[in-house]
Amino acid sequence: MTTAPASTGLFRADEMESLRRALRLDPQVLRKLRNDLLKKFEPDELVLNRFPAADAIELHSLKLYQRMDSEIDGATKLLFETESGLLIESVILRIATGRTTLCVSSQIGCAAACDFCATGKMGIAKNLATEEILDQVVQAGQILRAEDRRLSNIVFMGMGEPLHNEGNVTEAIRLLTAADHFARSPSTVLVSTVGVPAAMLRLAKTFPRLNLALSLHSADQATRQQIIPLGKKASLTQLHDTIQEIQAIQDREFMIEYLMLRDVNDSAEDAKRLIDWIANLRVHVNLIPYNSIEASPHLKASPRPTIESFADVLKASGLKTTIRYSLGNDIEAACGQLIRQENRQRAIAARRTEADCDSHVGFLDVRQVVDGFES
Incomplete structure (x- = not known):
């Protein structure tokens, strides 16, 4: 039996189509999902309650x-x-x-x-x-x-x-x-x-x-x-x-x-x-x-x-x-200054955490940030 991918991104067309096929959903179900969220801006709860596999989809990336x-x-x-x-x-x-x-x-x-x-x-x-x-x-x-x-x-x-x-x-x-x-x-x-x-x-x-x-x-x-x-x-x-x-x-x-x-x-x-x-x-x-x-x-x-x-x-x-x-x-x-300072502190903290655990996993983006904020 085919299983649906976990946390499918709403704006990743290939993943959404794979999800639809895996769950054998009518295309109208995805159209309804997009219409409700992207055109009507309905609350997440309402949108997900109508979707057959709410736990398989990720509505937000932020x-x-x-x-x-x-x-x-x-x-x-x-x-x-x-x-x-x-x-x-x-x-x-x-x-x-x-x-x-x-x-x-x-x-x-x-x-x-x-x-x-x-x-x-x-x-x-x-x-x-x-x-x-x-x-x-x-x-x-x-x-x-x-x-x-x-x-x-x-x-x-x-x-x-x-x-x-x-x-x-x-x-x-x-x-x-x-x-x-x-x-x-x-x-x-x-x-x-x-x-x-x-x-x-x-x-x-x-x-x-x-x-x-x-x-x-x-x-x-x-x-x-x-x-x-x-x-x-x-x-x-x-x-x-x-x-x-x-x-x-x-x-x-x-x-x-x-x-x-x-x-x-x-x-x-x-x-x-x-x-x-x-x-x-x-x-x-x-x-x-x-x-x-x-x-x-x-x-x-x-x-x-x-x-x-x-x-x-x-x-x-x-x-x-x-x-x-x-x-x-x-x-x-x-606020512009707040974000600058907050992001710099987060980048430095992540770099220190990376050094402590001697791991390169998960910190690539943060490392790329540090030079920009410290220049």
Whole structure:
């Protein structure tokens, strides 16, 4: 008699099909399971109670470690623990209009090392697997369902550079938009990058209706490289040409993100330089107030009047421009640092445990992490 595999992963198609065949299940049973969990975000108990072999399936690859709710607005920060024992974060943003956005992570740490980003100070630890990316969506969706809310948008703006984990991010988007999984419109998903031209083009070709955003932050090459070291690998000219090529593929507006840093990129000259760089591109510029982080005390937020003046210059040139408001300020800045410190401590503890037991089993991921966090 054929036995079913133990702990089959929901997003592992081959394993799910093997499970179905082993248990001789009607394909409709798996469709029902996916519909209930991935489209309706029903609670685990309800989903598993309807499944004939609940003990043979694994609904989640992440464990909710901590939840923090803002006391001043509708933001919730979710800290998840991966199977490797490290933490990542996702953020639910409940907009006043009633829409909800989920910000997901694609990596533990980030190699881009942007000067303004707490995650960038961690270094790169590990790419998240496709199922770890998608489980953030599932668990956040379940939280929102319990509040009688619907998940409106998903943005890849959490920990990590999404296009440094291109394969898993692409597969995650494929399943998010697949009719037999989450069945979401690509227009409700946005991927933000600091600029990896070849990968940006591949993503646009694969998902023509997907929203893309570039974290630009300066239209001066030297300034951009100062705050985004990865900017050395792709010039502003190359990024402009890439966006132009993407727009020929997608025929849709491209988002430019611009973090407002006092005396770094917020002068009238910086605004004019940005206008010149955008030139003939069809874009929407988001001006983002900076939330200070402990690891970069030299960076300061631009005053509100400076941001408004900057926006006025852009608008006067005909550019669609929005000044964004930060949500979750009371739970945000310290948390990025918390994860960095917590993960470093966990990595060091695991390394010590490995040395004590003289074993190489189970600690490969943690060893790969240590150098990144200690650099």
